[in-house]
Amino acid sequence: MPETASTKKSVRILPESLINKIAAGEVVERPASVVKELLENSIDAGATDIHVTVKNGGKDLISILDNGCGMNETDAQLAVERHATSKIIDENDLFRIQTLGFRGEALAAIASVSHFELLTCEDENSGATRIFIKGGYLEQMGKIGFPQGTKITVERLFYNTPARLKFLKTTATELQHIQQHLVQKSLAHPHIHFRLTHNRQLLLNLSGGQQLQTRIQQLFGEEFKEILMTVKHEETYLQYSGFISFPSKPRTSRRWQYIFVNDRNVKSPAVNHGIYGGYGTFLGKGQHPVFFLNLKIDPTEIDVNVHPAKTEIRFRNSQLVHTILVDQISRALKDGASRRFFGREHSHSQMSRTEISGQIELPMEEALTLESQYSGMTFPKRKKRATESRELPPRGALKGKHSAELSTFAAEKPLTEISPVEQRRQNYASAAILEASDSTPDNLPEHGIRNLRFLSPLPQIPQEIRVLGQFRKTYIMAENDAGLLMIEQRALHERLLYDFYTEALQKKEVALKSFQASLLIELSPQGSVLLEQSLEHLELCGFAVSPFGGSSFAVNTIPEIQHVEQVEKVIRGIIDRLALFGKRSQAEEIIRDICEVVTTNAALPAGQELSLTEMGILLAQWEEMGSPMASLKDVPLLVEFSTQELERRLKR
Numbered sequence: 001m002p003e004t005a006s007t008k009k010s011v012r013i014l015p016e017s018l019i020n021k022i023a024a025g026e027v028v029e030r031p032a033s034v035v036k037e038l039l040e041n042s043i044d045a046g047a048t049d050i051h052v053t054v055k056n057g058g059k060d061l062i063s064i065l066d067n068g069c070g071m072n073e074t075d076a077q078l079a080v081e082r083h084a085t086s087k088i089i090d091e092n093d094l095f096r097i098q099t100l101g102f103r104g105e106a107l108a109a110i111a112s113v114s115h116f117e118l119l120t121c122e123d124e125n126s127g128a129t130r131i132f133i134k135g136g137y138l139e140q141m142g143k144i145g146f147p148q149g150t151k152i153t154v155e156r157l158f159y160n161t162p163a164r165l166k167f168l169k170t171t172a173t174e175l176q177h178i179q180q181h182l183v184q185k186s187l188a189h190p191h192i193h194f195r196l197t198h199n200r201q202l203l204l205n206l207s208g209g210q211q212l213q214t215r216i217q218q219l220f221g222e223e224f225k226e227i228l229m230t231v232k233h234e235e236t237y238l239q240y241s242g243f244i245s246f247p248s249k250p251r252t253s254r255r256w257q258y259i260f261v262n263d264r265n266v267k268s269p270a271v272n273h274g275i276y277g278g279y280g281t282f283l284g285k286g287q288h289p290v291f292f293l294n295l296k297i298d299p300t301e302i303d304v305n306v307h308p309a310k311t312e313i314r315f316r317n318s319q320l321v322h323t324i325l326v327d328q329i330s331r332a333l334k335d336g337a338s339r340r341f342f343g344r345e346h347s348h349s350q351m352s353r354t355e356i357s358g359q360i361e362l363p364m365e366e367a368l369t370l371e372s373q374y375s376g377m378t379f380p381k382r383k384k385r386a387t388e389s390r391e392l393p394p395r396g397a398l399k400g401k402h403s404a405e406l407s408t409f410a411a412e413k414p415l416t417e418i419s420p421v422e423q424r425r426q427n428y429a430s431a432a433i434l435e436a437s438d439s440t441p442d443n444l445p446e447h448g449i450r451n452l453r454f455l456s457p458l459p460q461i462p463q464e465i466r467v468l469g470q471f472r473k474t475y476i477m478a479e480n481d482a483g484l485l486m487i488e489q490r491a492l493h494e495r496l497l498y499d500f501y502t503e504a505l506q507k508k509e510v511a512l513k514s515f516q517a518s519l520l521i522e523l524s525p526q527g528s529v530l531l532e533q534s535l536e537h538l539e540l541c542g543f544a545v546s547p548f549g550g551s552s553f554a555v556n557t558i559p560e561i562q563h564v565e566q567v568e569k570v571i572r573g574i575i576d577r578l579a580l581f582g583k584r585s586q587a588e589e590i591i592r593d594i595c596e597v598v599t600t601n602a603a604l605p606a607g608q609e610l611s612l613t614e615m616g617i618l619l620a621q622w623e624e625m626g627s628p629m630a631s632l633k634d635v636p637l638l639v640e641f642s643t644q645e646l647e648r649r650l651k652r
């Protein structure tokens, strides 16, 4: 047999320090894992106030201060040893764990790859203990003045494991991981006051004593306004409570999905598939629900000891858990839908606030109130009268063939008489025959396209056009008294949003979404220079972006029409535009570019199926705006086939 590395050398027992480093590799992957472990210890210690302080994404310093039960000197000394825990005693305990920690590994693992200081006090009369460990070796121990609770400070993480150190990512990335743990823990424990300070900047300050609903609001602001419904289920085997999104409001990412089992945030295929199963065909391909679900189950029914980072659990009867969730979630969604449908005597906004019990109520929009040198700027406005818009296409004159087409349309199109509301509704209903499964205007919030709500008051019935249907999921087919119209739906939506957004901008009333946990973006050096030069313009447009060290930026607010999932893409898109035109003195142009990038991304995606109601609303809003004929890119929004032309071509 050829000699390999393993056959050459004799078997030997590894030294303790190396064993610790290997074990630490499993527990401590990056600064965020230290934060996670220390947070869990503080929570297990019954803390109601936890303050996490980090420097440079935790690479230089992580410190966690809590007001939990603390430790006496003997326990403190033991706590930093491997396999030392107060949380389990024997094997039986391993299968009924009620705490987040149980292995007695974390502190020893962290202390073996850092400079580690523990200050802890169980009883102020007996004084506090200080222990300092460097790379796993005890350096100092003594008495110190410190109030009840514990403070652990970890500096120079991985200083003695260079290979690990090399794998650390940028400050922004590491900080994002840390934030994510804070978000998870704070959702699982809304009664606890959490703070996160980074490089002396307070990033999170979540007051304690809250319910889950308020915590979601603290963290995500307006993001989930009007999209979540309460769910609650109680039976002996399994209880759960929390919030799930209405089926009509799916997301394109799984990012906002939180499962807590006995207050531990976990990944669980059984729960996950159960929830998706409950949504069933409500969800299309690539669509994902938002959920914050708290499950309670007898601890003997789960095994939490299946993953080194304790992020997974196994259910003894996962099939049962799955079945309960599929049944109950699907029932809750159907109940929610029928409650919405039958509550029609109320207006939509009333319904969404009062009739659907438990729907999260979040505060009203903040208006952007910025005084600046740009306040006198002009933007294309929403036109009120049709004639105006035809005379004055808002984004530059239409050229050549297009303008000819448009003016023909304008000249041939007589104004239709405005029919009474009832009759208009009937027209609308007769059009609905073309699309058997379509919704009526009254249950719109269930089916509404995101962003349409921004054009308020929401007109539902176009007055001069009747929707006939949709062609290739791209064009709205409609008729007016002059003939047949094909309107490009995406370009139309983009145009509506643009005009709405710029009008709000001009009035300094841009509605905002703000985040408690800033979104961090890492840019190239060139990108960061460009962005830095445009921070003021961005702020006018509703983006609060601030430099975050190096070429990282923190985004704290975005305009409400912007989808959260696309923030990074939009900021990068804006930078591309800025780069394209080089340094420009014209602030107006820069703002126009920002508005275009935002609305292009906020508009409905290509090839989206629309209901007759939705198409009706788009056209009604278009009319409301004065029926502009040009898209944002100065090409026609629609083509018209006049009745005369059709007849001529058909040789009638």
Ligand SMILES: Nc1ncnc2c1ncn2[C@@H]1O[C@H](COP(=O)(O)OP(=O)(O)OP(=O)(O)O)[C@@H](O)[C@H]1O
Pocket (backbone or CB within 6 Å): 037, 040, 041, 042, 045, 066, 068, 069, 070, 071, 079, 080, 084, 085, 086, 087, 100, 101, 102, 103, 104, 105, 106, 107, 108, 149, 150
């Ligand atoms: N912030 C704290 N307040 C009070 N006691 C603490 C704190 N942190 C740790 N301890 C004590 O130190 C012990 C060891 O902590 P450590 O995190 O190493 O292990 P564990 O939490 O028991 O298990 P695991 O390795 O799964 O986290 C704990 O069992 C607990 O008794």
Ligand SMILES: [Mg+2]
Pocket (backbone or CB within 6 Å): 037, 040, 041, 100, 101, 102, 106, 107
């Ligand atoms: Mg622990």
